[in-house]
Amino acid sequence: MAKHETPLLDQLESGPWPSFVSDLKQQAEVRAKNEAGVEFQMPQDTVEDLLGVLELSYKHGRTHWKHGGIVGVFGYGGGVIGRYCDQPKLFPGVEHFHTMRIAQPCGKYYKTDFLRALTKIWDMRGSGVTNMHGATGDIILLGTITPQLEEIFYELTHNLNQDLGGSGSNLRTPADCLGSSRCQYACYDSNALCHFLTNNYQDELHRPAFPYKFKFKMDACPNGCVASIARSDMSFIGTWRDAIKIDQDAVNKYVENDAAYPANAGAHKGRDWGQFDIEKEVIALCPTKCMKFENKTLKIDNSNCTRCMHCINTMPRALRIGDDRGCSILVGAKAPIVDGAQMGSLLVPFVEVNADNDYEAITEVIENVWDWWMEEGKNRERLGELIMRQGFQKLLEVTGIKAQPQHVAYPRTNPYIFWKEDEVTGGWERDVVEYRKHHLR
């Protein structure tokens, strides 16, 4: 029988979707039976108390958790988030229930023996409850007590070669897509860049000195499978500078509805969508109308292509990304709190992604942005908010990047251009005599 009656939580299990309540009940049962003979280092009934305190919060309509604290591992200013229950007498099993953020492997590639070893540590030293993965991308381990933090950290780093992730006013754990390890659309090796930045900026990850959180995310192509444009302060999205490669024979196979050339690589074939129509499904949907199909030949005006990926996704056997590849850097995306949610703004339209020189073109941009934000950012101000406050032009100035048409989101909606004296030929001073030769008083 359950330790606490949970009628309100039980109701959550009645819906059509999988319920976390069922998962927690299952975990509570596993711990109660302990068939694996685990030497639990925190209360065996912690998950039952977790359900109990949640039930109480539903009943009272208010939380019974306090978060934040001094907890952490030696030398690290992030990776552990203190959680305490404000009803410890009723629920002693969750009196302390700290969260640990563990850096996920690049591309979230796991071997089963790693996952077994990880859960073995967590079953013994924590609640066994995980969140794979949190919004930042980390492996989230939910619920342990302060004395176990160093133990878990030691085992993770020494036995699993795994580090804590970022939290607090730190660089957060960089996250990436699968990239060129599996995907033909990858314009750069996102796993390699993610790994490099994680190692290169260890100090920023573990020793907090930023005004607030800062997130890197890498999408190896504009399809944006990790949605870096919306989820990170600095987003690296793969792109190319030359032309989309076209196999005209393959284009015609699509047009002829050859079964070996299903549109969208067969992704939506569970329903009959009728005959493939290149005009309707590709040409008309091009956002810049830069394509045409005439006399069995597909033509693309690449100078007007915005790399939306739609045509490539629809006809992947006929169209390929170009060969001159790199990435675009966008900055300033964030979730609401101040000023509402923002998407990233394009800062660098194209930059080379070169592992041979330690990605110096990219790290230069990163460090210029950080120097500005650390100097000018107010406490708890995200980069996107600083850009809104001081202006995108200021960002261009501090990064030494020249303004380009790609920086303009909506041309000609604002007629005012603020020139600086050194940007204008002759400066602000003028020769009045020369001027009066052409303009009478």
Add this chain to the structure above:
Amino acid sequence: MSELLSNKEAATQAVVDFMTKKSKNKSKFYFNDFQDIFPDDKLREIKKVVNKMVTDGVLEYWSSGSTTMYGLKGAGKQHGSEGEA
């Protein structure tokens, strides 16, 4: 790096004095507050010195999960007040 920041003992004392002076009102400080103590130094330089003070046990981190602050070790709310040893 300024003379004050490069002198470990003097820098530590300056930080302790700064925090002690303000301890009536607050026990936790944002990282930016250190700029008041070392106005001539770059923040990334200050970070190295301040974080050394954490490993030396002079300062400690306090984190809400989203924001991190610094405080004198033992000042303000501690584990003990949460019922922990």
